[in-house]
Amino acid sequence: MPRRDTKQKILSAALKLFRKQGFDRTTMRQIAKSAGTSLGSAYYYFPRKEALVLAYFEDQMALHEAGARAAYQTTQDPYERVLAAFMVRLDLMAQDQKFFGGLLRTLGEPDSSVSVFSEENTPLRRRGIAILREALEVPGVPEAARDDAALMLWALVLGMVLYFVHDTSEGAERTRALAGRAVGLLVPSLALLELPQAQMLRCELRSMLADAKILPDT
Amino acid sequence: MPRRDTKQKILSAALKLFRKQGFDRTTMRQIAKSAGTSLGSAYYYFPRKEALVLAYFEDQMALHEAGARAAYQTTQDPYERVLAAFMVRLDLMAQDQKFFGGLLRTLGEPDSSVSVFSEENTPLRRRGIAILREALEVPGVPEAARDDAALMLWALVLGMVLYFVHDTSEGAERTRALAGRAVGLLVPSLALLELPQAQMLRCELRSMLADAKILPDT
DNA sequence: GTTCAATATTGAACGTGTTCAAATCTCAGG
DNA sequence: CCTGAGATTTGAACACGTTCAATATTGAAC
Numbered sequence: 001m002p003r004r005d006t007k008q009k010i011l012s013a014a015l016k017l018f019r020k021q022g023f024d025r026t027t028m029r030q031i032a033k034s035a036g037t038s039l040g041s042a043y044y045y046f047p048r049k050e051a052l053v054l055a056y057f058e059d060q061m062a063l064h065e066a067g068a069r070a071a072y073q074t075t076q077d078p079y080e081r082v083l084a085a086f087m088v089r090l091d092l093m094a095q096d097q098k099f100f101g102g103l104l105r106t107l108g109e110p111d112s113s114v115s116v117f118s119e120e121n122t123p124l125r126r127r128g129i130a131i132l133r134e135a136l137e138v139p140g141v142p143e144a145a146r147d148d149a150a151l152m153l154w155a156l157v158l159g160m161v162l163y164f165v166h167d168t169s170e171g172a173e174r175t176r177a178l179a180g181r182a183v184g185l186l187v188p189s190l191a192l193l194e195l196p197q198a199q200m201l202r203c204e205l206r207s208m209l210a211d212a213k214i215l216p217d218t
Numbered sequence: 219m220p221r222r223d224t225k226q227k228i229l230s231a232a233l234k235l236f237r238k239q240g241f242d243r244t245t246m247r248q249i250a251k252s253a254g255t256s257l258g259s260a261y262y263y264f265p266r267k268e269a270l271v272l273a274y275f276e277d278q279m280a281l282h283e284a285g286a287r288a289a290y291q292t293t294q295d296p297y298e299r300v301l302a303a304f305m306v307r308l309d310l311m312a313q314d315q316k317f318f319g320g321l322l323r324t325l326g327e328p329d330s331s332v333s334v335f336s337e338e339n340t341p342l343r344r345r346g347i348a349i350l351r352e353a354l355e356v357p358g359v360p361e362a363a364r365d366d367a368a369l370m371l372w373a374l375v376l377g378m379v380l381y382f383v384h385d386t387s388e389g390a391e392r393t394r395a396l397a398g399r400a401v402g403l404l405v406p407s408l409a410l411l412e413l414p415q416a417q418m419l420r421c422e423l424r425s426m427l428a429d430a431k432i433l434p435d436t
Numbered sequence: 437g438t439t440c441a442a443t444a445t446t447g448a449a450c451g452t453g454t455t456c457a458a459a460t461c462t463c464a465g466g
Numbered sequence: 467c468c469t470g471a472g473a474t475t476t477g478a479a480c481a482c483g484t485t486c487a488a489t490a491t492t493g494a495a496c
Contacts, residue, residue, distance in 0.1 A: 004462090004474075024327075027452060038476045043454065101326025108319025109242075110384045117384060155377075166328045166335060222444075222492090245482060256446045261484065
């Protein structure tokens, strides 16, 4: 336990305020004060306001991985495994609807260090894709299709997050239902990716996404 | 021609500056000055900085519609028609890569009047979906699937825009190629939407997107 | 020309994200 | 204990998005 736990205090304070007031209505000054530190100190640890949300998202990744892996132990059905990964993600975000939009603010900033799509955050994307790929490591999914399927599922998770921040239903039940249906549509189609006709598309998709720095170079 | 054309002057000045400097690096003060008006005046016409990009996007919609319809005259092939709609969109955006991220900044703000997903901008979304649906009004596409297919294609356009702002290739050639491939994959699959099994999914998708205010209520 | 309601313009001011030089703290080494 | 390098904290200041009360303009009606 480090003597000075400032970074964690700031993040905790931020999350509490974000949950209560939302991203935009929470000021960095409030966060610093609530954390018992200065405004400059908050910026020392988090370069931008959005970085707070991103840091939280990163912290959650470990929980997501653990939760998903626990669920993977219970079933070999690809649909159920993928759905479990989606639901764990949603469970983790349950209290966070008011401020997860903050994560989306930087989507269109190719060079920003706090964009999910930035080069800096390649490891984060890699992990997000990897945990979904693990769901597909079962007999029902062709080996050759797993990488591309994981990528598609990752994009779908992003779409789900976008939908989630707009969802006004109790317990985000609409998001859950939609995710369930989307997964139910997509997962059985994975076999199509193994077809020879899809081969060229798959290679091109991967290379293009890598070039746009969305995917790690392979 | 109105005596005072301030709104248009501000928008023109903004676009010129955005193209040169990008969205974030262009200040409202610069825009107002360049338009020969005051900062407050700029805000009189555009409630937020992002509203400038949105207004431009709206203006482009008419051009998009015209361009797409012209292309639709030349072919009855659904793939070609849909692809044409996508390419017209990209042509219109060609000079705008540096600032189209500004349009994405508000994606995660459900209540913001300048979000593409906001209730205020339902007509805009409706038009975007409608022009794509027009592409599908040909014999090769089942009538029952056209609405849902148009919706999916609209989501794909959004994904394309997201990819576009990250694309570093000359003339956004990568975006073009990816769009071509994606359309080539999706359009032939439209027949699947007519299957009885897809019926329930389609109804549920529509109702959910409507409830999240992403789709117009029907 | 005058009047008046509606519209448009203005610029000072505010709030907030962010910056940064100065000061302080920490800890390992002597 | 002292020293010094590196890390951390600080708060004043800056820039910019945004606001808003006061003022000016416009155009229709008389």
